[in-house]
Amino acid sequence: MKYLRDPLTLVWLGLCVATVLSTIMSGQSFGSSRLSGLIVLGIAFAKAHLVIDHFMELRHAPNVWRAVLAAWIVLTFSVLGTLLLTSI
Numbered sequence: 001m002k003y004l005r006d007p008l009t010l011v012w013l014g015l016c017v018a019t020v021l022s023t024i025m026s027g028q029s030f031g032s033s034r035l036s037g038l039i040v041l042g043i044a045f046a047k048a049h050l051v052i053d054h055f056m057e058l059r060h061a062p063n064v065w066r067a068v069l070a071a072w073i074v075l076t077f078s079v080l081g082t083l084l085l086t087s088i
Contacts, residue, residue, distance in 0.1 A: 011054045018047050037084050045077045 003009050022043040028036055052069055053059050059066070 008054060011050050015047055015050060018043050034085055034087075038081055041077065041080060041084065045073050049073055 022040045025036055025040050025043070049070070052073075053066075058069060
């Protein structure tokens with residue numbers, strides 16, 4: 001059970017849970033399919049952050065690179081979220 005304390009194992013389990021959660025959420029509708037889509041998009045970008053930070057080992061990189069990629073995630077999510085919410 002020692003492997004369950006490994007951060008990469010915990011992140012991998014979190015990614016698995018997020019994948020199952022986003023699959024379930026994609027079939028749900030909370031008054032609007034746009035809101036469901038926004039939730040699934042948010043889960044996808046949270047997963048992207050975890051992959052970049054842990055599996056690409058950006059957590060050991062200089063803070064400038066971490067900030068650049070975090071800004072990229074936030075900016076891309078904002079643009080796609082806006083397009084999703086304003087689409088017809």
